[in-house]
Amino acid sequence: MLLKEPHCLGFNESQKQTVRQWVEGQEIETYNSINDKLMEIIRLKNQVLPGPLDLKSRQRVYLALYDLDNFRNQFFNNRPLDKVDADPQKLAAAETDDTALLEVGMQWVKQIVFKQEAA
Numbered sequence: 001m002l003l004k005e006p007h008c009l010g011f012n013e014s015q016k017q018t019v020r021q022w023v024e025g026q027e028i029e030t031y032n033s034i035n036d037k038l039m040e041i042i043r044l045k046n047q048v049l050p051g052p053l054d055l056k057s058r059q060r061v062y063l064a065l066y067d068l069d070n071f072r073n074q075f076f077n078n079r080p081l082d083k084v085d086a087d088p089q090k091l092a093a094a095e096t097d098d099t100a101l102l103e104v105g106m107q108w109v110k111q112i113v114f115k116q117e118a119a
Helices: 018-028 029-048 056-066 068-078 088-094 099-111
Strands: none
Touching: 018 029, 029 099, 056 068, 056 099, 068 088, 068 099, 088 099
């Protein structure tokens, strides 16, 4: 379905492109991949813990998925957080790469908050 809305100036362009070309041009593959992983967490949450999360779980989810600087600091420097069973290369990358850190955070949420065993 294609919606033509007044604020979208792309309809004024003469160049035609496929959805795949647009996705590649916008470089959103990583964002889509992360979104898919977040949907897995939402599904898991609804399956394992239906209803609102308790305060501690909400704080953990927020820390790992939305407060990456503090999560990195606590996870790698202060070491008070429970460790996640993750790929060592991904853990090493997470020390400096925010995308890798977000993926580690997602794995940490699955294991610590929702008690899911590592795959």
